[in-house]
Every structure is written in C-alpha cells, then in structure tokens.
Amino acid sequence: MSIERKQVGPRLSQAVVHGDTVYTAGVVAAQPTPDVAAQTSQILDQIAKLLAECGSDKSKLLMATIWLADIRYFDEMNSVWDKWVVPGQTPARACVEARLAHPKYLVEIRVVAAR
Numbered sequence: 001m002s003i004e005r006k007q008v009g010p011r012l013s014q015a016v017v018h019g020d021t022v023y024t025a026g027v028v029a030a031q032p033t034p035d036v037a038a039q040t041s042q043i044l045d046q047i048a049k050l051l052a053e054c055g056s057d058k059s060k061l062l063m064a065t066i067w068l069a070d071i072r073y074f075d076e077m078n079s080v081w082d083k084w085v086v087p088g089q090t091p092a093r094a095c096v097e098a099r100l101a102h103p104k105y106l107v108e109i110r111v112v113a114a115r
Contacts, residue, residue, distance in 0.1 A: 006053055015050050020115040022054040026067070032104040036073040039107045040080040047111055056113045058084065061091035063112040069105065071097040077107055 007014035016023045027046050029039035051057050068077060074095065085091075091111065100108055 004054075006050065015054050017054050017115065021062075022051060022056045022111075022113045022115060024050055024110050024112075026065075026108045026110045028100070028105045028108050032106070034106075036068075036076040036106045037080050039105070040077045040109075043107060043109050044080065044084045047109065051111075051113055054113075055115045058113075059086045059089045060114040061085070061089065061111055062114055064091045064093045065110050066093065066095040067098040067100060067108040068095065069097070069100050069103075069107070073106060 001019045004017040005013040005015070006017070012025050014025050014027075024047060027043050027050070029042040030046065031042065032039055048058055051060075066077065066081075068074060077095075091113075098108075100106070
C-alpha cells in the first residue's frame, strides 16, 4: 500500500496518507494570539486545507487529539470546535492539558480522517 507525504519538512510531514487514511501532524496557530478561540479557529482552518490537499474533509474525521496549554480554555476552545465539526459526524476525541512547544501556543490539534 502506498504512502503519500504532504508538506514534507526535515523533521516531520504535515500529513501522511496511507491507503484511505489521512494522519495530520499536530497543528498550531500560524499567527498565535493570546486568544484561545482565535488560535482554535486558525488551527481548524489549517486542518481543513490540509485535509482538502489530501482528498478528505472534516465530515470524514475519525479521531482528534487536542492539547490545551491550560484546561481552563476547554469551554472557549469547544465554542469554536462545536461550530466547526459536522453535526452527526463528530470524531472520537481526546482533550488534555499539556505544556506545548512554546508559551505563545495555547492549543494544538491533530486529526485522523478517512479519504
């Protein structure tokens, strides 16, 4: 079975497609602001573009992992997430508090989707 890599860098690929499954790397806001909702919105826009590049979309999400720099951001992040996901097509999901790679990042999200 073939493996396709998208947006390949020296350390990671932004997405890997194996068969009919798309795996994204963790995505953070391209222009981080101190606003969790804004970062979440940026991230979900980036994920939507990445899924489209791989021949998928948010209606085909299988799984999502969300890391929050502070779990107190849970409701604010969900206010954006809930508007973005397709009703009735929500993925299996985990959301945890974690120290992210840089203090400017408040949210990081990765997804797995079908093609």
